[in-house]
Amino acid sequence: MGPRAWNELSDWLLRVSDRYTSVHVLVDRTTHECVLPRFMAEIDGLADAHILEIEPGEASKELALVEQLALGLRDEGADRGALLIALGGGVVCDLGGLLATLYLRGIDLVLVPTTLLAMVDAAWGGKNAVDSEGTKNLLGAWRPEAPVFADLRALETLPDREWRQGWAELLKQAWIAGGSLWAEVASKGMDHAAFFVAEAAEVKLGVVAEDPFEQGTRRSLLNMGHTVGHAVESLALAADWDLGHGDAVAFGLSIESRILDASGAHGVSARAALRARLEADFDFSAFRSLDPERVWAFMQHDKKKRGGVLRSVWCAEPGEPESVWEVTHSALHQAWDSDAVR
Ligand SMILES: NC(=O)c1ccc[n+]([C@@H]2O[C@H](COP(=O)([O-])OP(=O)(O)OC[C@H]3O[C@@H](n4cnc5c(N)ncnc54)[C@H](O)[C@@H]3O)[C@@H](O)[C@H]2O)c1
Numbered sequence: 001m002g003p004r005a006w007n008e009l010s011d012w013l014l015r016v017s018d019r020y021t022s023v024h025v026l027v028d029r030t031t032h033e034c035v036l037p038r039f040m041a042e043i044d045g046l047a048d049a050h051i052l053e054i055e056p057g058e059a060s061k062e063l064a065l066v067e068q069l070a071l072g073l074r075d076e077g078a079d080r081g082a083l084l085i086a087l088g089g090g091v092v093c094d095l096g097g098l099l100a101t102l103y104l105r106g107i108d109l110v111l112v113p114t115t116l117l118a119m120v121d122a123a124w125g126g127k128n129a130v131d132s133e134g135t136k137n138l139l140g141a142w143r144p145e146a147p148v149f150a151d152l153r154a155l156e157t158l159p160d161r162e163w164r165q166g167w168a169e170l171l172k173q174a175w176i177a178g179g180s181l182w183a184e185v186a187s188k189g190m191d192h193a194a195f196f197v198a199e200a201a202e203v204k205l206g207v208v209a210e211d212p213f214e215q216g217t218r219r220s221l222l223n224m225g226h227t228v229g230h231a232v233e234s235l236a237l238a239a240d241w242d243l244g245h246g247d248a249v250a251f252g253l254s255i256e257s258r259i260l261d262a263s264g265a266h267g268v269s270a271r272a273a274l275r276a277r278l279e280a281d282f283d284f285s286a287f288r289s290l291d292p293e294r295v296w297a298f299m300q301h302d303k304k305k306r307g308g309v310l311r312s313v314w315c316a317e318p319g320e321p322e323s324v325w326e327v328t329h330s331a332l333h334q335a336w337d338s339d340a341v342r
């Protein structure tokens with residue numbers, strides 16, 4: 001990661017070029033327009049690369065599109081020696097990851113994140129998935145070895161809305177880290193996001209290293225705010241509401257933090273500070289008109305559910321070890337009501 005990561009990718013490609021029979025770059029329409037020309041100009045050895053394009057947005061994270069892209073690879077003559085480069089945000093990284101894992105039982109993959117969200121979170125840690133019938137990440141695979149080249153130049157064309165999406169995950173990771181990172185992130189607003197990209201990505205890598213395949217509870221910590229957030233995203237997908245992942249996570253952090261308050265967890269004032277930061281940087285008014293009963297119904301598909309019990313993994317205070325909190329129907333309603341009153 002850094003201001004010259006694409007040049008490092010270029011050097012790497014030159015070193016390994018005999019390994020690959022063809023190179024394919026997956027983009028969405030927007031990264032095709034905004035990022036690909038500059039990316040191609042920086043990378044030697046991509047002159048013959050094939051471009052695969054998808055529509056931008058969460059709706060593209062579906063298995064049918066993975067199959068369509070696999071047929072595209074087949075038609076371009078890709079064999080087991082093909083390399084896939086995913087150039088885009090979390091959607092392109094997730095979809096590209098699954099495509100590279102399934103195509104001919106696996107071809108090599110390189111991730112080139114172009115959103116703040118993908119640079120601090122989605123590109124790292126080797127997970128990828130697609131959604132099905134509105135359930136987030138229902139079908140996915142592990143791909144821990146894929147190299148990531150995160151060049152900060154990609155962020156130059158990123159609109160404010162997308163900075164905000166990444167800011168939600170960055171806040172979450174700063175909370176997990178605690179200490180000076182949390183203190184700085186909590187006191188500075190979203191405009192300072194660019195200063196924290198590398199540190200926030202390091203937090204994710206640290207958590208992943210402690211629990212790479214989510215066998216314990218440590219890695220589930222990266223899912224703070226997502227028990228409610230993913231359910232809200234599912235509702236949005238069903239309603240064709242173009243909701244950003246980070247907006248949903250930010251709202252989820254607000255609601256889940258109140259579930260901890262009601263459970264008697266220590267750290268009430270720290271969580272109030274988190275909500276103050278969230279309220280300053282996000283607008284939750286559209287969420288508050290949602291029906292919490294429908295959110296509860298979608299929450300039942302959460303992958304952290306065990307033995308019928310819905311769980312949320314949080315550190316009660318920034319930087320503390322994680323604990324598991326049960327999320328009950330009444331706790332959700334109570335948190336929802338108190339969050340709406342403020
Ligand atoms: N696999 C994981 O570990 C993991 C972790 C976190 C999030 N995710 C997933 O990531 C997804 C969200 O990622 P996202 O917010 O990056 O979404 P995204 O990929 O849809 O990108 C958001 C928008 O920004 C545009 N864009 C991308 N790069 C740009 C650039 N440089 N300049 C201008 N526009 C640009 C895209 O075209 C898109 O319209 C969700 O599906 C979420 O579930 C995965």
Ligand SMILES: [Zn+2]
Nearest residue numbers: 169226245249
């Ligand atoms: Zn997320």
